[in-house]
Amino acid sequence: MNRTSILTGFPWNDLPPKSRVVDVGGGLGHITMTIARQYPELQYVVQDRHAVIPDTEKYWRTNFPQALDSGLHDITNPQPIHDAAVFFLRVVIHVFGRTSAIHILSNLRASATPDTKLVLIEQIIPYACPYNDVSGHPVAGTKDLFPSPPPPLVNFGRFTSLGYLLDLQMACALNAEERTFGTWVELCRAGGWNITQVYPIPGSRFSHIVAVPLQD
Known part of the structure; x- marks a missing residue:
């Protein structure tokens, strides 16, 4: 996944x-810089x-000084920004187990406006067998995430094995996981x-998963 792929999914x-676009757990912010140069x-x-x-x-001072407002923040703590148009997290949630991941997402929800979008850039592990849709409604961009009909293996077998290997690594090293769409x-x-x-990224195992706040 190269940095310009951030421009091919969510409609910035x-x-x-x-x-305001908030890159949560963004490191140096090189992905954000790609968006900033374009928008x-x-x-x-x-x-x-x-x-x-x-x-x-x-x-940022070296490469694009006019665009950045950086912020010291631990993602396990309450989110201090309350007017974000977008919170985006790139390969962040997959290193956390379910309890910690829900805690992080809940912190973001508590700081979101009704119009805030959440963009998760993550792998969506293909299913190995047919399943019933758990979303409760059609979600655009998910058609190719579901098993293919025979004769190939429904998850394309070894072709998609890397995602399953990463899932095993996450479980062993961090008590975390890669996730299917239903998860x-x-x-x-x-x-x-x-x-x-969901915006699948062409030529990549990753997708842009877009969510909106659940209404109380």
Whole structure:
């Protein structure tokens, strides 16, 4: 997954000028910088821990100083920004088990406006057998996530084995997991979010999973 793939899914161009995009756990913010170069009319915040943010600020001062508002933030703590148009997390949630992941998503939900979008850039592990749709409604972009008919194996066998190997690594190393679409739906709902759209990234194992706040 290269950095420009961030531009091929979620429609950043639909956001009004001055909309605030918050990269949660964004490291140096190199992915955010790709968006900022394409859409300079938006406002950007990169959040990470105190060990990372000094390097983040140095990176942006060197490469794109006019665009960034960085922020010291531990994603397990309450989210301090309450006017975000988008919270996006790139390969963050998969390193957390269910309980911690729900806690993180719930913190974001508590700080979201009714119009805030959540964008998760994650793998969606293909099913190995047929299943019943758990979303409760059609979700655009998910057709190719479901098993193919015979004669190939329904999850294409070894072709998709890397995702399952990463799932095993996450479980062994971090008590975490890679997730199927149904698991993402359940996890997001438990954290206060409803998945409305999936944008598969061409040539990649990753997708943009877009969710909106569940209404109380």
